[in-house]
Amino acid sequence: xxxxxxxxxxxxxPRVKAGDPVAQEALYRAFEVPVYNLARRICRTTEDAEDVLxxxxxxxxxxxxxxxxxxxxxxxVRTIASSKALMRLRRNKYRETDELxxxxxxxxxxxxxxxxxxxxxxxxxxxxxxxxxxxxxVEGYTHEEIAGMMDKTxxxxxxxxxxxxxxxxxWLGEEVPA
Amino acid sequence: MTHLTMEQLLAVREPGLExxxxxxxxxxxxxxxxxxxxxxxxxxxxxxxxxxxxxxxRNRFAEIRTATSASRRRKRWVAFSxxxxxxxxxxxxxxxxxxxxxxxxxxAQQVAExxxxxxxxxxxxxxxxxxxxxxxxxxxxxxRTAVVAASxxxxxxxxxxxxxxxxxxxxxxxxxxALRLWRERxxxxxxxxxxxxxxxxxxxx
Numbered sequence: 001x002x003x004x005x006x007x008x009x010x011x012x013x014p015r016v017k018a019g020d021p022v023a024q025e026a027l028y029r030a031f032e033v034p035v036y037n038l039a040r041r042i043c044r045t046t047e048d049a050e051d052v053l054x055x056x057x058x059x060x061x062x063x064x065x066x067x068x069x070x071x072x073x074x075x076x077v078r079t080i081a082s083s084k085a086l087m088r089l090r091r092n093k094y095r096e097t098d099e100l101x102x103x104x105x106x107x108x109x110x111x112x113x114x115x116x117x118x119x120x121x122x123x124x125x126x127x128x129x130x131x132x133x134x135x136x137x138v139e140g141y142t143h144e145e146i147a148g149m150m151d152k153t154x155x156x157x158x159x160x161x162x163x164x165x166x167x168x169x170x171w172l173g174e175e176v177p178a
Numbered sequence: 179m180t181h182l183t184m185e186q187l188l189a190v191r192e193p194g195l196e197x198x199x200x201x202x203x204x205x206x207x208x209x210x211x212x213x214x215x216x217x218x219x220x221x222x223x224x225x226x227x228x229x230x231x232x233x234x235x236r237n238r239f240a241e242i243r244t245a246t247s248a249s250r251r252r253k254r255w256v257a258f259s260x261x262x263x264x265x266x267x268x269x270x271x272x273x274x275x276x277x278x279x280x281x282x283x284x285x286a287q288q289v290a291e292x293x294x295x296x297x298x299x300x301x302x303x304x305x306x307x308x309x310x311x312x313x314x315x316x317x318x319x320x321x322r323t324a325v326v327a328a329s330x331x332x333x334x335x336x337x338x339x340x341x342x343x344x345x346x347x348x349x350x351x352x353x354x355x356a357l358r359l360w361r362e363r364x365x366x367x368x369x370x371x372x373x374x375x376x377x378x379x380x381x382x383x
Contacts, residue, residue: 028239158185169184169222
């Protein structure tokens with residue numbers, strides 16, 4: 001994340017709370033990319049991710065008065081964005097066809113031509129697994145926090161992460177013979 | 179020798195020490211295969227974190243700003259509905275009631291106007307209910323829809339301001355003004371329902 005922009009966002013916070021549109025735009029500019037990136041990694045389509053971006057900032061401007069500064073501003077915005085992205089996943093109920101495909105056409109370790117790059121492999125994960133991977137491994141949420149956001153158990157979050165890494169390892173051709 | 183499962187390898191990477199994890203850590207440090215697997219896991223996570231940030235296709239700040247302003251306006255007329263609505267309705271009804279045939283020997287036309295007013299106020303409540311159930315504040319709108327909704331809400335706010343002034347008008351024009359304003363209010367609410375609810379249904383929300 002751009003640290004200069006992040007510092008800007010904290011500096012304009014009192015003016016954002018006062019409803020100053022210039023300050024609101026500065027906050028948007030500071031967090032637009034990380035919010036969209038998080039949303040796009042969780043949601044299936046760019047349209048959904050852009051909707052999450054809009055919903056997130058709408059909620060941020062509406063609720064900014066309740067932000068007390070206990071944690072970082074980005075942490076607060078990120079939680080709103082994660083929650084909105086997960087809500088959209090639940091609402092759209094994407095079919096998890098990728099896992100079926102994996103069972104039908106398993107990749108052979110020695111078939112290097114079929115090895116995927118990380119972007120493709122991540123995209124191929126089921127939406128639930130991908131969301132857990134991104135929230136845990138990249139955004140740094142704990143299993144307890146993820147379970148709370150997804151309205152699932154801690155065990156569910158852990159097993160989704162393990163399942164996702166098992167698949168990523170296979171698809172990336174990283175399996176080692178025992 | 180039993181090697182660590184993926185779930186155990188991931189548990190080893192977690193902070194803190196849950197039951198059983200100490201034993202798995204000992205195994206990972208002693209077993210070349212599991213240590214290599216743990217290294218690959220660390221590298222995979224590092225690569226995930228290093229993926230390039232994806233960027234939105236366009237700046238959506240203007241739409242967000244319009245939606246935020248619309249929400250403020252909506253709160254204003256919803257507040258009118260919750261508090262001022264009852265006052266305005268009672269004032270308007272009082273205007274008509276004083277002229278009903280039973281109370282003051284008024285004409286059949288006045289009875290018809292009172293019935294129309296009752297019907298319009300009920301319709302107004304019903305339309306507001308539909309908009310509030312839809313909850314536009316929680317919805318994503320495109321810029322054009324947001325601008326149209328904002329314009330309708332501005333006009334609605336002006337009608338509400340005028341409705342609150344009805345009681346200060348001359349007795350001879352109050353009833354007519356009240357009817358006109360309530361009709362206008364229902365027309366604007368109908369248009370808002372079209373903008374929000376009908377459009378939402380069309381796109382499958």
